[in-house]
Amino acid sequence: MKYIIVGNGVAGMAAAEAIRGRDAAGGIHIYTEEEYYHYSRPRVIEYLGGLATPDKIVIRGPEYYAKLNIQLFRGTAVESIDTAARTISTRAGVDSFDKLILASGATSFLPPVEGCRSDCVFTLRTIADADRILARCASGKRALVIGGGLLGIETAASLAKRGLCVSVVEVFDRLLPRQLDADGAALLRTMLERQGLAFLLPKKTAAVRPAGEGADVFFDDGSSAGADLVIFSAGVRSNARLAAAAGIACDRGILVDGHMETSAPGIYAAGDAAQFNGVVYGLWPAAKEQGSFAGRNAAGEPALYQGSQLSAKLKVSGIELASLGAIGEGPGIAVATKRGEGTFRRLFLSGGRLAGAILIGDTSSFVPLQRLLKSGEPIADPEAL
Numbered sequence: 315m316k317y318i319i320v321g322n323g324v325a326g327m328a329a330a331e332a333i334r335g336r337d338a339a340g341g342i343h344i345y346t347e348e349e350y351y352h353y354s355r356p357r358v359i360e361y362l363g364g365l366a367t368p369d370k371i372v373i374r375g376p377e378y379y380a381k382l383n384i385q386l387f388r389g390t391a392v393e394s395i396d397t398a399a400r401t402i403s404t405r406a407g408v409d410s411f412d413k414l415i416l417a418s419g420a421t422s423f424l425p426p427v428e429g430c431r432s433d434c435v436f437t438l439r440t441i442a443d444a445d446r447i448l449a450r451c452a453s454g455k456r457a458l459v460i461g462g463g464l465l466g467i468e469t470a471a472s473l474a475k476r477g478l479c480v481s482v483v484e485v486f487d488r489l490l491p492r493q494l495d496a497d498g499a500a501l502l503r504t505m506l507e508r509q510g511l512a513f514l515l516p517k518k519t520a521a522v523r524p525a526g527e528g529a530d531v532f533f534d535d536g537s538s539a540g541a542d543l544v545i546f547s548a549g550v551r552s553n554a555r556l557a558a559a560a561g562i563a564c565d566r567g568i569l570v571d572g573h574m575e576t577s578a579p580g581i582y583a584a585g586d587a588a589q590f591n592g593v594v595y596g597l598w599p600a601a602k603e604q605g606s607f608a609g610r611n612a613a614g615e616p617a618l619y620q621g622s623q624l625s626a627k628l629k630v631s632g633i634e635l636a637s638l639g640a641i642g643e644g645p646g647i648a649v650a651t652k653r654g655e656g657t658f659r660r661l662f663l664s665g666g667r668l669a670g671a672i673l674i675g676d677t678s679s680f681v682p683l684q685r686l687l688k689s690g691e692p693i694a695d696p697e698a699l
């Protein structure tokens with residue numbers, strides 16, 4: 315059996331490991347556009363902030379690929395898939411497969427804003443992106459991060475650590491609109507302001523116009539701000555173009571069933587590239603889980619994926635923050651809040667069971683709450699948790 319995996323991120327790597335655990339002799343070829351061996355994408359934040367070097371965030375070096383007898387093609391983009399001939403093409407030639415796994419990840423989204431392709435505009439997804447941002451930091455000191463989600467805040471905090479003067483722009487009237495409610499967001503904002511970050515919100519970015527060595531960023535309320543570098547952190551889009559061009563069904567991501575199989579038999583998708591049950595997770599643990607399920611199924615072991623948990627932790631030193639499950643009030647949702655000295659915990663319960671949680675200042679109950687969320691166990695007294 316011969317397997318090809320497009321993507322060397324956590325989904326692709328988990329798929330390869332699952333295959334090798336079940337098929338000792340099959341050929342495994344992994345293709346990646348990047349030059350690095352498998353590294354931790356979340357830890358790119360540490361590299362940007364000067365807390366780690368690229369070699370420190372590499373998880374699997376060449377010896378690991380050799381041990382698992384995996385052939386890795388670095389810096390090699392897969393350009394097309396022929397589902398009938400069961401081949402993929404790269405600039406180097408054609409490679410054939412029995413089973414194909416599409417773990418091509420996602421690309422940072424650049425909203426259609428005037429000037430968003432200027433030299434001083436960046437996004438952050440890869441080590442190479444961080445290198446480009448750091449090169450710019452050498453000559454500029456004012457950064458504007460557009461997007462107050464997890465990645466935007468972490469990017470801003472990393473640049474502040476590098477000594478830049480950083481402002482975060484958010485279209486909503488609060489930070490982390492997907493992970494926090496209004497109270498949690500207000501507390502987080504105060505903590506980040508104490509670390510030197512400034513916030514412009516709610517503000518919708520309308521244009522980026524060159525000004526000297528940097529740019530003036532204009533907002534739709536008529537105000538503007540000057541910056542030497544502008545980083546858009548406005549979400550990601552699944553890399554599904556390759557699959558769509560091959561006739562594989564796609565929506566926002568590559569559509570998969572519970573076996574992580576696409577509309578083309580024997581072709582699977584996983585991670586940020588895949589859409590399962592209407593969801594593109596965009597999270598490391600979910601990509602790992604999906605990759606593992608895709609690998610198991612590709613290797614002939616039927617395994618049914620039933621979805622992953624939505625949970626996230628903020629990676630800003632000095633600030634403990636985690637959010638899990640469905641947060642937000644509404645009909646049938648009970649809320650239990652506990653405030654302490656610098657801490658805030660809010661649990662959201664539906665039908666007496668945990669639906670979601672926000673933890674700020676103390677995240678020690680994150681793992682037990684994750685377990686509770688997964689098990690769906692009834693909670694008699696939320697205050698006692």
Ligand SMILES: Cc1cc2nc3c(=O)[nH]c(=O)nc-3n(C[C@H](O)[C@H](O)[C@H](O)COP(=O)(O)OP(=O)(O)OC[C@H]3O[C@@H](n4cnc5c(N)ncnc54)[C@H](O)[C@@H]3O)c2cc1C
Nearest residue numbers: 321322323324325347355356392418419585586596597598
């Ligand atoms: C800075 C940063 C911080 C993050 N922090 C967190 C966090 O704290 N917690 C969390 O849960 N998630 C976090 N995420 C999200 C998480 O990193 C992703 O969900 C996860 O890495 C997705 O893994 P993946 O394998 O699906 O895709 P990726 O890691 O994006 O890997 C995709 C791979 O596909 C390759 N590829 C794409 N197209 C082609 C092609 N045509 N030919 C060949 N190769 C191709 C790429 O080169 C790459 O190797 C963060 C993301 C970023 C950018």
